[in-house]
Amino acid sequence: MTLYVGNIPYSMKEDDIKTVFEEFGAVVSVKIIFDRATRRSKGYGFVEMENDEQAEAAMKELDGKDFRGRNLRVSKANPRTEKEPE
Secondary structure: OEEEEEOOOOOOOHHHHHHHHHOOOOEEEEEEEEOOOOOOEEEEEEEEEOOHHHHHHHHHHHOOOEEOOEEOEEEEOOOOOOOOOO
């Protein structure tokens, strides 16, 4: 299951987020989204977990939890949709 993680502190790295989520189970991948122009974190990303039950537990425990002064927002990620050509 892939989780959306919002309100990530700008100082957090992908390894930091992986460590937090690994408390709940196996993490397949972590991707923080960066602004192309500034190369600065946009403050959100995605965590893919191997097991749906573990992902649900992580979502329940971490949503709203304070990390480095910011309350994380964790929810199930919406499937990616393809943009129609203009």
